[in-house]
Amino acid sequence: MTKTLRFSALFAVLLLGACSAPTSPEVAASPASGTLSAQSVLTWQALRQGDSGRDVVTLQYLLRHRGQTVTVDGAFGAGTNTAVRNFQTANGLTVDGIVGGNTWEKLIATVRQGDNNNAVRAVQDQLRTGYSYSSVTVDGAFGPGTDTAVRDFQTKRGLGADGIVGLNTWHALVTGSSTGGTGTTASLASQILNNSRITLGTSSSTSGGNPRQNIADTAAGRLAKRGCAGNANCGLTVALKRPLLQAMLNIAGGNSYYVTSIAGGVHSANSDHYAGLAFDIGTWNGVSLASPNSAHTAARNACLAAGSDPSQTFNAYYDPPGGHSNHVHCAWN
Numbered sequence: 001m002t003k004t005l006r007f008s009a010l011f012a013v014l015l016l017g018a019c020s021a022p023t024s025p026e027v028a029a030s031p032a033s034g035t036l037s038a039q040s041v042l043t044w045q046a047l048r049q050g051d052s053g054r055d056v057v058t059l060q061y062l063l064r065h066r067g068q069t070v071t072v073d074g075a076f077g078a079g080t081n082t083a084v085r086n087f088q089t090a091n092g093l094t095v096d097g098i099v100g101g102n103t104w105e106k107l108i109a110t111v112r113q114g115d116n117n118n119a120v121r122a123v124q125d126q127l128r129t130g131y132s133y134s135s136v137t138v139d140g141a142f143g144p145g146t147d148t149a150v151r152d153f154q155t156k157r158g159l160g161a162d163g164i165v166g167l168n169t170w171h172a173l174v175t176g177s178s179t180g181g182t183g184t185t186a187s188l189a190s191q192i193l194n195n196s197r198i199t200l201g202t203s204s205s206t207s208g209g210n211p212r213q214n215i216a217d218t219a220a221g222r223l224a225k226r227g228c229a230g231n232a233n234c235g236l237t238v239a240l241k242r243p244l245l246q247a248m249l250n251i252a253g254g255n256s257y258y259v260t261s262i263a264g265g266v267h268s269a270n271s272d273h274y275a276g277l278a279f280d281i282g283t284w285n286g287v288s289l290a291s292p293n294s295a296h297t298a299a300r301n302a303c304l305a306a307g308s309d310p311s312q313t314f315n316a317y318y319d320p321p322g323g324h325s326n327h328v329h330c331a332w333n
Contacts, residue, residue, distance in 0.1 A: 042171050045242070047099040051076040054130045054333070055174055059099055061122035062107040063087060108170045113163060115142040123165050126173040127153060130243075130333055131307050156250075156305060175242055188245035189218035197252040201260050201282070208264035211279070214240065215262070226274050227264040238263050238276040243332040247306040248279065255302055258283035260327055272312060278331035289315075290326050303330035 045055055052075045060072040060080060068083040081097045088095045091106045099107075109119040121140045127133040133149040147163045154161040157172045165173075192198055192215050200212035209217065209225030217224050223237035240263065251257065260282035263273055272278035281303075282288070287295035296315040303313050312331035314324040 042101060042105075042167075044099075044101040044104045044171065045175050047076055049076050049078070049081045049097060054126065056080070057125055057129075058122045058174060059084075059107070061118045061125065062109070065109060065118035065122070066107060104170075104174065105167065108167065110164060110166045111142055112165065113142050113144070113147045116140050120146070123150070123173065130173070132309050132311075132333065156307065185240060185242055185245055186219055186221050188242065188249060189215045189240065192245065192248055193219055195249065195252050197256040198248060199256075199258040199283075201258065209262075210264055211259040211262045214264060218245070224263040224276065227261075227266055236274075238274060240276040241332065243307065244277050244279065247303070247308065247330075247332060250306045251302050255285055255299075257281045257285070257299065272331035277333070278312070278329060281328040281330065282326070284328070289328060292325060296328055299328040300330070303328065306330075307332060309333055 047056060047059055054074070056076045057072060057074045059076070060070050060074075060083075063070045063080070063083045064072070066087055068087055070080050070083040084099055084103070085095050085097050087093075087107070088097075088103060093102055093106060109117075111117070111120050111123060117140055120142045121138055123142075124136050124138040124140070124146055127146070127149045128136040128138060131153060133153070135145055136149045137145070150165055150169070151161045151163050153159075153172070154163075154169055159168055159172060192200070193212075200210075200215055202210050202212045208227035214224040218240045224240050226236045226238050228234040244262075248259075258281065259279050261267075261273060261280040262278070263276055265273060265280075267273045273280075281299045282290075284295040284299040287293065289296055289299070292315075300313055300315045304310060308330045309332060313329065315328040
């Protein structure tokens with residue numbers, strides 16, 4: 001074979017490989033094939049024994065999907081720890097029982113309409129319980145209702161709305177972030193501090209920490225000071241949660257607003273404010289919410305679009321006779 005023919009043959013092979021590459025960014029980025037880079041480039045919520053909550057439920061469903069025997073109860077106990085270590089061993093990962101980026105990205109599986117498995121249950125549970133898509137049923141069957149919810153979720157977080165739950169959509173579901181941020185609470189808080197559309201209250205009369213102090217403490221890696229509703233809450237702190245912080249940034253994408261309370265202030269003893277999951281808006285796009293007006297509804301709708309819990313998102317019109325007549329209260333799960 002001449003040098004020219006050998007070159008032509010090599011060029012043809014390279015061209016064929018380039019033309020056969022997947023075109024969907026979700027499918028292309030998905031680890032469904034089991035082939036991943038040595039180190040995850042995304043920031044994931046690390047889980048370990050002792051943790052509990054929605055993301056642990058997701059982990060447990062995914063472990064089941066990958067053939068591990070584990071109870072889905074939202075508690076990262078000894079059984080889940082054993083299942084994680086078994087999975088890590090089987091997949092050539094560091095066996096430490098900690099579910100970090102590399103373990104998450106080996107666990108997740110690309111799912112789409114027509115699939116029926118435990119990975120679909122994980123998606124449905126996140127959508128229904130974590131993001132208030134109440135029409136979604138956790139049955140493992142990826143039907144039209146799940147497809148509609150996935151596309152809506154993708155649209156709200158700036159993802160390609162193709163209905164395919166691949167790497168980027170899984171990451172947004174688990175971390176509550178969009179692909180545009182790093183996903184860490186400190187970095188999100190720093191972005192909020194530097195966002196000219198978000199004004200954080202600094203009133204020294206606010207019980208606990210004022211909004212700016214809450215965000216500044218979070219940006220510095222510290223816990224936020226809580227307000228007081230009786231002595232049980234006084235002097236306590238809380239970690240502001242990712243869904244709240246990411247939503248604050250998302251809402252500011254096309255609006256400006258003034259924050260009157262995050263973890264501080266006086267609220268009911270079990271308020272989402274004291275759980276690091278709620279904030280109050282006092283001014284919306286330059287319009288004061290001191291009295292009921294159309295800005296109340298606009299602000300509430302923006303919170304709902306950013307994934308707030310409809311049953312915990314109040315204003316003068318949705319909370320008669322009005323414990324929220326001078327602000328809009330937005331809370332996340």
